[in-house]
Amino acid sequence: DAEITQSPRHKITETGRQVTLACHQTWNHNNMFWYRQDLGHGLRLIHYSYGVHDTNKGEVSDGYSVSRSNTEDLPLTLESAASSQTSVYFCASSPGTDGEKLFFGSGTQLSVL
């Protein structure tokens, strides 16, 4: 079955380190998204991509970057991890630009100490 997988499920890192969270989908969806989920803030969009080599900033993009070298993967990089980036990160994909249905991964719990 097609799916979207995130790795790792849990990550602990130190302030200042570079961290990369992986997202892989097998639906062949053009659109992929990264959200962070924090108590009291809901889901906030970090970056998104509409296709290979396309990337766009979302609402809370500072300190994060993404790259899209193929259809299946959209890794999220924290250039220099900060404690404020402790959060649960969700990757999602959708088949078209209408975004009528997002398919989410199971999330990565990131702790920055």
Add this chain to the structure above:
Amino acid sequence: QQQVKQSPQSLIVQKGGISIINCAYENTAFDYFPWYQQFPGKGPALLIAIRPDVSEKKEGRFTISFNKSAKQFSLHIMDSQPGDSATYFCAAFTQGGSEKLVFGKGMKLTVNP
């Protein structure tokens, strides 16, 4: 500025009761209103959605009521079950790109047996 305001933040109901979650929006350009359901440790999943050309949509025990003039929409869960215990997010979307899917802050529902 929060584009979609969701209330209450949490709700406890007894098995068999009705759960009601409310959302309000300001942007009249929104033209699609989905609800996502999230179980602990999982990513959100689309539950039900409505467009503003209808006032109500029902799928099983879940009903969306939409009031275009008041810019409000709500999710009603009839005959609530312990298995409905989850976090519910309302969202709003404008045609032309998933980056415009904005989420409410979420509501944690607990259904007691």
